[in-house]
Amino acid sequence: MPALHAWMQEATETSLPNPNAMTLATIDPDGRPSARIVLLRGLDERGAVFFTNRESRKGLALETNKVAALVFHWDPMERQIRIEGRVEHVSEAESDAYWQSRPRGSQLAARASLQSRPIVNREAFEKACREEEARYEGRNVERPSHWGGYRVSLERIEFWHGMNSRMHDRITYRRANDGWELERLSP
Numbered sequence: 001m002p003a004l005h006a007w008m009q010e011a012t013e014t015s016l017p018n019p020n021a022m023t024l025a026t027i028d029p030d031g032r033p034s035a036r037i038v039l040l041r042g043l044d045e046r047g048a049v050f051f052t053n054r055e056s057r058k059g060l061a062l063e064t065n066k067v068a069a070l071v072f073h074w075d076p077m078e079r080q081i082r083i084e085g086r087v088e089h090v091s092e093a094e095s096d097a098y099w100q101s102r103p104r105g106s107q108l109a110a111r112a113s114l115q116s117r118p119i120v121n122r123e124a125f126e127k128a129c130r131e132e133e134a135r136y137e138g139r140n141v142e143r144p145s146h147w148g149g150y151r152v153s154l155e156r157i158e159f160w161h162g163m164n165s166r167m168h169d170r171i172t173y174r175r176a177n178d179g180w181e182l183e184r185l186s187p
C-alpha cells in the first residue's frame, strides 16, 4: 500500500515522538467497544502488527470478535490514518523474533504482568518481576505462550489531511478484488 508507507515514512522522518503509537479499538465479548494505545511493530501488504498479552482485555475481545480499528494521529502534520480489518495471530516465529528483540527488563515485566487483571498493590507486581528475574538468572527469558502478535488486515484505510478553513482532504481505500477502490469523502 504505497500511500500508507509514504505517510508512515514521512511521520518517521518528521521526528514526532512515537509516530508508531496507534489507538487500537476492539469489541468486547459483550459487544461494547474499548480502545487503548499500542505500538505498530510491523507493516506490509498482509497488515499492521502489534504485540501484547493475549489474555489481556484486548486479547479476550479479539478471541471473540476478530476485527479491529486502528487510528494514528500526527498532530504537527495535521494527519490522521484510520485502518479497519480482520485480526489474526502472527506466526510463532514472528512472535519469537520480536520477543528476542526486546530488552531483558521488558521481557521479565511481560512475564510478571497478568495484563488487565487487578493486583493488590504496586509491590505485588514488583515482587513478581523479581521472582521472574531470579527464575531466569543466567539464561534467556522464555516468551510465555500467551504473549504474541496480532495482525490487522488492511481492508479499509482512510487518510485525513487537515487543510485551511476546514476544507480537509479525506480519501478512503477499500480492498476490491486484486486492488483498491478509492473514494473521496466530505470532510
Ligand SMILES: Cc1cc2nc3c(=O)[nH]c(=O)nc-3n(C[C@H](O)[C@H](O)[C@H](O)COP(=O)(O)O)c2cc1C
Residues within 6 Å of the ligand: 018, 021, 034, 035, 036, 037, 038, 039, 040, 050, 051, 052, 053, 056, 057, 058, 059, 115, 116
Ligand atoms: C505509548 C504507549 C504504547 C503502548 N504500547 C503497547 C503495546 O505495544 N502493547 C501493549 O500490550 N500495550 C501497550 N501499551 C499499554 C496499553 O495502552 C494498555 O494499557 C494495555 O495494553 C492494556 O490494555 P487492555 O486492558 O485494553 O488489554 C502502550 C501504552 C502507551 C501509552
